[in-house]
Amino acid sequence: MERVRLVHGNGGRFSHELTERFILKYFTNDLLAPLHDGAQFSVPSGRMAFTTDSYVVQPTFFPGGNIGKLAVCGTVNDLAMNGAIPQYLSCGLIIEEGLPFDELELILSTMGDMAKAANVQIVTGDTKVVKKGEVDKIYINTSGIGMIPEGINIGPNRVKPNMDIIVSGSLGDHSIAVMGERFGLELSDTIQTDCAPLNHMVHAVLQQVGSQVALLRDPTRGGLGTVLKEIAEQSQVGIKVNESQLVIHDEVQSVCDILGYDPLYLANEGKCILVVEPTVTNQVLEILHSYPEGREASHIGKTMDKNIGKVGLQTSIGGVRLVDLLGEDQVPRIC
Template sequence: MNNDIILLGYGSGGTLSHRLLDELIIPTLSGVAEREQNDSAILAHGGGRLAFTTDGYVVDPIFFSGGNIGDLAINGTVNDLAMVGAKPLAVAVAFILEEGLALAEFRKILEAMRAAADLAGVRIVTGDTKVVPRGKGDKIFITTSGIGVFAHALEISGGGAQVGDKILINGPVGDHGLAVLAGREGLELETDIRSDSAPLNHLVGALLDEFGDAVHVLRDPTRGGVATTLKEIARQSQVGIRLDETALPINPAVAGACALLGLDPLYVANEGKLLALVAPEAADALLEQMRRHPQGQGAALIGEVTAGPPGQVQLHTSIGGRRAIEMLAGEQLPRIC
């Protein structure tokens, strides 16, 4: 690390975030290997396993088209548990409130959290509240922790990709990031772009019940988008990944807004999408099952796992070329979750 201060880009989920983790946070706190760095920790308990995760939410603005910071926090925690194949059970919530936040806004956020928890089938069981002076925060920050249980013995991990696996996504990319950006900057878009924030545990449960060990990797492409997430998986599994640009589902409104703003949809955050790397013989049936679910109606097969070079992701473009996909460099859209 060449800087002696924290930069905004350290929160991007991309190259700088990984540098902060790899060179400072993980060596100092735990030393966990890259292959084991998943959306949730898996803990042995009483002869079985538990999944445990925690996350912080600092999204700006706190209300945006399709959601708010409250349901975003619950959905994000539920999804992190689901991405290791766990059934989310309970969530803890901590609030940091800035003096001056309107109680009516706080109530809307709480109501959205309760509705999201009910939809996901989890309980909010404990928490904490702190208040900081006016000007010392930004309305509200939320930290959540979640615990989940396993009803199976499957090992689902970012290090589990196998050569030949097909890569599925459950719908269009980039909606959340563009919805938040539009709300933040007051952009007047011709089409309403709404966040895709949603719980994915029911979709994951249905896929695992039907296809079991054909599912090797699950990951939700939040900060850093699809591109950064696939790069992480390629590194963890030490495989190559080929991505087909023509197969990527992108809403026309999102594609148009990204072109106007100079953004790449592959790097824009999502909050209701998952990437599934699955055995090739089950891919077609799994894709159809995904499309029958309310959270997977726009699902598509977007690529495959190759023998290498290990850790590299290549995009096969619509004009027949190829380009290397790297992690997000810097901060494309700060305060996105």
């Protein structure tokens, strides 16, 4: 079996071979082809979004995806959460010597597929190889840029009291899929990562009612609970959430009950939170429901002008639970 060696990262002949054999094969595009120290392209004048994420998920492969799928979708989604149309991505690989070429190829081909699905180009990259034990298999950084269409202005400063809060679907699927694989649990096949590019769905919402969308966030690390608390603090509003409106798949809830996880704090990789004017809530839900990744979208709560900085969860049994930022947790390397 062929494996990645240290010399594949030394910048010389073997680096060229690796690049030509795998990178150029799966990321093919005119901007990447010159293999200069960066990509050059034209941009129109306007507002741009720029974002970065490193992916260290363990295990590298899990039900419904792998680290490469996360790396493209995660950065595409961060751009979409800025209201931008994702366009160009970078790819920085840090590989442990000994990684089988087969695994590398599967990861890179998935990245190529996801880039196509999200309609973005991976235009520049870098590959480092380190010794056994100096990284766990492979870590990937993707950064991305995209233009923000005129009239779109997304940010915590736009959130006001009496806005509606929508979540595009179920909670916790990604975390439980990864944890199940990590611990070798024999989980139902229906538990899969929700990892998906959300940019087309989000763009459809923004095209129709963009000026009435105040904030977009994807509840990844820290989960819905942490993001809502951040919104309450940054935007200086109170937030009320109705627990009965949260969608949590039965299998996910069962695993949470057994392992003691709270779905409110589990990472998602294909979900977004939308804070919108109440006049467009139904229209937004209709658009989301028309996409597979938004079919379970739900209006979960409201912003308020009282209890500033606080998030209250109206529980099914009638009480109110205060939601704080995630504190100590037991789920490292979930993305």
